[in-house]
Amino acid sequence: MIDKLDAALRFNSEALNLRARRQEVLAANIANADTPNFKARDIDFNSTLAQAVEQGRSANALGMTTTSARHLAGEAQALPDQDLLYRVPTQSSIDGNTVDMDVERINFADNALRYESNLTVIGAKIKTLLSAVQQ
Amino acid sequence: MPFASSSMNIFSVAGSAMTAQSQRMNVTASNLANAESVAGPDGEPYRAKQVVFELAPSGQQDTGGVQVARVIDDPSPARLVFDPNSPHANADGYVAMSNVNVVEEMTNMISASRSYQANVEVLNTAKTLMLKTLTVGQ
Numbered sequence: 001m002i003d004k005l006d007a008a009l010r011f012n013s014e015a016l017n018l019r020a021r022r023q024e025v026l027a028a029n030i031a032n033a034d035t036p037n038f039k040a041r042d043i044d045f046n047s048t049l050a051q052a053v054e055q056g057r058s059a060n061a062l063g064m065t066t067t068s069a070r071h072l073a074g075e076a077q078a079l080p081d082q083d084l085l086y087r088v089p090t091q092s093s094i095d096g097n098t099v100d101m102d103v104e105r106i107n108f109a110d111n112a113l114r115y116e117s118n119l120t121v122i123g124a125k126i127k128t129l130l131s132a133v134q135q
Numbered sequence: 136m137p138f139a140s141s142s143m144n145i146f147s148v149a150g151s152a153m154t155a156q157s158q159r160m161n162v163t164a165s166n167l168a169n170a171e172s173v174a175g176p177d178g179e180p181y182r183a184k185q186v187v188f189e190l191a192p193s194g195q196q197d198t199g200g201v202q203v204a205r206v207i208d209d210p211s212p213a214r215l216v217f218d219p220n221s222p223h224a225n226a227d228g229y230v231a232m233s234n235v236n237v238v239e240e241m242t243n244m245i246s247a248s249r250s251y252q253a254n255v256e257v258l259n260t261a262k263t264l265m266l267k268t269l270t271v272g273q
Binding site: 020023024025027028029030031032033034035036038041084101105108109112115116119122123126127 | 260268
């Protein structure tokens with residue numbers, strides 16, 4: 001039963017995770033707009049999300065340290081390895097920086113909006129599940 | 136769950152950029168203030184300072200915040216002004232002034248200010264998103 005609830009929200013939580021990660025990458029791009037030789041990075045959202053949903057997360061990456069044989073093995077799930085890609089610069093700058101402020105800010109705003117809409121979907125889904133439980 | 140530590144990281148990334156940009160603005164202010172300085176405490180003409188930014192890696196992959204790697208002295212030669220009456224004048228009557236380029240410093244300041252504003256915006260967006268995340272399912 002519980003795993004079904006988990007499965008119902010799984011896709012959305014993976015998508016939200018990835019949006020949060022992308023938001024961070026874009027924030028790093030904006031922060032490094034004046035750093036010489038910094039290369040702008042981004043995530044291919046579609047393929048990474050498909051990979052995260054299909055293959056699941058690699059379970060071996062995060063585990064708790066046990067100091068006694070009688071401890072329970074704490075198995076946390078790690079985020080899938082996200083491939084950070086390099087953005088192709090439209091106008092190269094002389095200091096080797098490939099951050100295009102306009103592109104980054106548009107992407108940042110777009111990603112923030114999609115994150116919010118994802119949150120709305122999750123909220124609605126939780127409400128639906130809740131009303132089903134309370135019948 | 137969606138509230139990964141990565142979204143917390145945005146604050147440190149944007150915060151480091153704001154610190155770096157304000158340090159850049161500080162250096163610009165010092166340069167502008169000393170644009171007409173004839174000599175510093177060591178008797179040498181003031182040299183314009185410039186900050187050098189570098190990436191402050193936050194994890195295994197090469198993204199992250201910014202840090203000021205070092206502050207360098209502008210190597211361009213001092214500006215010579217003909218003023219034989221000045222006590223700092225050399226044998227030919229020239230005074231070595233600071234090598235600050237005022238136009239360059241002004242554009243530098245505007246650039247730093249814009250970058251600072253962009254990072255403030257990033258911070259505000261991240262804050263809004265996190266607050267919305269806290270209310271999910273209510």
